[in-house]
Amino acid sequence: MADFEENEQQMDCALDLMRRLPPQNIEENLVTLLEILPELTEDLLSAVDQPLKIRTDVEGKEYLVCDYNRDGDSYRSPWSNQYDPPLADGSVPSEELRKLEIAANEAFNTYKELYYEGGVSSVYLWDMDDSFAGVVLIKKVNDGTVRAKGSWDSIHVVEVLEKGRTAGYKLTSTVMLYTVASGAKGDRQSEINLSGSLTRQDERDLPIEDMNSHVVNIGRMVEDMESKMRNSLQEVYFGKTHDIVNGLRSATDLEETKNRERLQRDLFGQLKGRKD
Secondary structure, eight states: OHHHHHHHHHHHHHHHHHHHSOGGGHHHHHHHHHHHOGGGHHHHHHHSOOOOEEEEOTTSOEEEEOGGGEETTEEEOTTTOOEESOOTTOOOOOHHHHHHHHHHHHHHHHHHHHHHSSOEEEEEEEEOSSSEEEEEEEEEEEESTTSEEEEEEEEEEEEEEEETTEEEEEEEEEEEEEEEEOOGGGOGGGOEEEEEEEEEEEEEEEEOSSTHHHHHHHHHHHHHHHHHHHHHHIIIIIHHHHHHHHHHHHHHHHHHHHHHHHHHHHHHHHHHHHHO
C-alpha cells in the first residue's frame, strides 16, 4: 500500500514537472525522467503527450504518427490504410468505420488549410464494443524563415457513444505550442522563447442522421475547442509577456521623463543665473 501511494505521488509530481517544461524539449526531458524513475516508464509513456512526428506513406502523402496509429514498431497511414514498415496483421478499422475515417481526413485536411494555411493533419478511428473512438491530429511548423520558428501540435481524442438519434461525444484536447523569435543579427541573448501546453475537456450530446453526421459534430467540437484554447494561450502566455514588456517600457519612459525634467531644471537654473 505504501509503495502504491509513493508511486502515485511520484507520478503526479512527474506529470506536473512535464507540464511546466518547454514542449519542444519533451522527448529529451522524458528520457531523463525515465532514467530517474524507470519503474514508471509504461505509465509516463502513455500519459505524456509528445510532439507529433511527420512521416510519408507509400503514396507520397504526409501523415502524423502517435500511439493511436501504432502497432508494434509500425504506423498506419490514414490515406493508404497501410502500415510502415509493412505489417500483415496490423489493426485497422472496420469497413464502415474506414469510410468514416476517409471522410474525416478529407474534412480536416480542408480545415487545416483554412485555419492554419498549411501543416499536416491526420484522423484515426478505431472500433469499440458499443461504438467507436478516434483522434484528430494537427501539426503546423514554422521553419524560421522570418526570424522566428515554432510549432503548434494539437491532439483531440474523442469517444463516441451512439444513443439512437443522438450521440454522446467526450472530447479531450491537448495543445502544445512553442515559438522562438530570433534577436537582431541572430543574437541569442535577445531571443524570445514562448512555450506552453493546455489540456481541456468537453462533453456534448448531438443529433445524428447517419454516420457522416459524426464528421460534422466532431468537426464543430474541435473547431470550438481550438478557438477557446487559442484564446487561453494568447491570454496566459502572450498577454502576460505583453504586460511585462509594457512594464519595462513604462519604466524606461519614466526614467526618460526624469532625465528631461532634470535637464529642464539645469537649463532653468543657468538662465536664471545669467539674468541675475
